[in-house]
Amino acid sequence: MNNNSLKCSHLVKTISSFKAIINDVENTYDALGGPMTSIAASGPNTYEVYILQDERIDRLTYTLKFNESCDVEIADKKEETLDPRNLSN
Amino acid sequence: MTRTIKTASWDAALNTKVCDKNNNAELTITVRLGFRQVNPTNGATTGFYNDYGAAVSAPGSPPKKIVRWSQQDWLAWKKDFVRSAKQYWHGKFWLINNHQEFEYNDGASKYTPNIYCRFNLIESDFTVGGNYHHVIDVVNLDPSETWFGSHSTLYDNLDLNPITKGFDSNGNPIVQRAHVHEVGHLLGLGHVDEGKNHCPSSGNTNAAVCYGVTDIDKNSVMGSGMQLRAKHANPWRRAIITMTGKGAVLNNSDWAPKTVRTYPKAHATSLSN
Numbered sequence: 001m002n003n004n005s006l007k008c009s010h011l012v013k014t015i016s017s018f019k020a021i022i023n024d025v026e027n028t029y030d031a032l033g034g035p036m037t038s039i040a041a042s043g044p045n046t047y048e049v050y051i052l053q054d055e056r057i058d059r060l061t062y063t064l065k066f067n068e069s070c071d072v073e074i075a076d077k078k079e080e081t082l083d084p085r086n087l088s089n
Numbered sequence: 090m091t092r093t094i095k096t097a098s099w100d101a102a103l104n105t106k107v108c109d110k111n112n113n114a115e116l117t118i119t120v121r122l123g124f125r126q127v128n129p130t131n132g133a134t135t136g137f138y139n140d141y142g143a144a145v146s147a148p149g150s151p152p153k154k155i156v157r158w159s160q161q162d163w164l165a166w167k168k169d170f171v172r173s174a175k176q177y178w179h180g181k182f183w184l185i186n187n188h189q190e191f192e193y194n195d196g197a198s199k200y201t202p203n204i205y206c207r208f209n210l211i212e213s214d215f216t217v218g219g220n221y222h223h224v225i226d227v228v229n230l231d232p233s234e235t236w237f238g239s240h241s242t243l244y245d246n247l248d249l250n251p252i253t254k255g256f257d258s259n260g261n262p263i264v265q266r267a268h269v270h271e272v273g274h275l276l277g278l279g280h281v282d283e284g285k286n287h288c289p290s291s292g293n294t295n296a297a298v299c300y301g302v303t304d305i306d307k308n309s310v311m312g313s314g315m316q317l318r319a320k321h322a323n324p325w326r327r328a329i330i331t332m333t334g335k336g337a338v339l340n341n342s343d344w345a346p347k348t349v350r351t352y353p354k355a356h357a358t359s360l361s362n
Contacts (some may be wrong), residue, residue, distance in 0.1 A: 030255045030256065031254060031255055031297055031300070031313065032253055032254060032255050032256070033252055033253070033254040033255070033265075033313070034236060034238070035150075035236055037147060037148060037149030037150040038148040038149025038150075040148070040149070048148075050147065050148040050149055050150075052140060052147055052150055052236075052238050053238075053297075054238065054239045054240065054248075054267055054270075055239070055240045055241070055295050056295040056296070056297075057147055057148075057238075058297055079297070081293050081295055081296040081297060083293070083295065084140065084141035084143055084147060084238055084240065085141055085142070085143060085240065087139075087141070087143040087144065087145050087146075087147060088144070088145060
C-alpha cells in the first residue's frame with residue numbers, strides 16, 4: 001500500500017478529521033469550565049462536537065474537506081448553544 | 090420610615106430610621122430560597138442523575154453517579170452557600186441619591202442620605218406550599234464524579250468550589266464560584282454581554298459569547314469571573330426607583346452606584362441660620 005492509499009483510507013481520514021477538529025477546538029474555544037463529551041460524525045465529512053458547560057451545551061459542527069492527497073481542511077464551522085433543559089432523544 | 094416592595098424574584102425593604110450624619114438609608118434585598126435535595130430513588134444510597142436534570146443524557150455524557158445527602162453534609166453545604174453568597178453580594182454598593190429623597194436633620198445640619206445596598210438570603214428546606222422566591226434542587230455527586238451540568242435552579246455540591254472557567258488574553262486564569270453567578274441571575278441580572286450586538290436579548294443569552302469576549306467582561310461575575318461591576322447594582326437601583334418613583338435604570342446618573350462607602354450629603358446651610 002503506497003503512502004497516498006494509506007492517507008486516503010477511511011480510518012486515516014477519520015483520524016485526520018479528529019485531529020483537525022481537536023486542534024481547532026484547542027486553539028479557538030476558550031471556555032474551560034466543562035468537558036468535551038462527544039465528537040461524532042453526523043454526515044459525510046461532518047462532525048458534531050459537544051462541550052458541556054454550566055447553563056448550556058455548546059455544539060460545534062465541522063464540515064471538512066480533503067484534497068487529492070487526502071490532506072484535511074476545515075471547510076465550515078458552525079457554533080450553536082443548546083438549552084440543556086430541552087434535551088430530547 | 091420603612092418601605093417595602095415584593096417581586097417574584099426578591100423582596101426589598103428600605104429603612105431610613107438608621108440615617109444620621111454618618112449612616113445612609115439601608116436598602117435590603119431579600120431572596121428566599123427553598124433548597125431541595127436530589128437523592129437516589131427508592132431510598133437507595135447511590136443512584137444516577139442526568140446533567141442539567143434533563144430527561145435524557147447529554148451527548149456523550151452518561152448519567153452522573155450521585156449519593157444520598159447526609160444531614161451533616163446537607164447542613165454544611167447550605168451554610169456555606171448562604172454565608173458565601175451573602176458575603177459576595179452584601180454591602181458592595183452605595184447608590185448616590187440625586188433626587189434629594191429622604192432628607193433629614195441631625196443636630197443643626199440637614200442631610201441627604203445615600204442608599205446602602207444590603208443583601209439577605211434566607212434558606213429553608215423545600216416544603217410544598219412554602220413561601221420561596223426560588224426553589225433550588227441540589228445534587229450530591231459521588232466522589233468519583235468531577236463535573237455536573239448545573240443551571241440557575243439545579244446545583245451540585247461542587248458548585249461552591251472555585252473553578253477555572255477560562256483564561257484572559259494574558260494567560261491569567263479566570264476563576265468563578267458558580268453559585269455567586271447563579272445568585273446574580275436570581276437577583277435578575279443577565280449575562281455580561283446580554284444586549285450587545287453579538288448577544289441580542291431576543292436570542293439565546295446563554296450562548297458562549299454572552300459570557301464576555303473582552304478580558305474585562307469575561308472577568309465579570311456575570312461572565313466567567315468573580316468581579317463586580319457597577320451594573321450589578323441594578324437590582325437595588327430598580328428597587329429604589331420603584332419605591333420613590335424617581336429616576337430610571339437606563340439613566341446612569343440616577344441612583345448611580347459607587348463601590349466605596351459614600352457618606353450622607355451634608356447641606357451647606359444649617360438650621361440655625
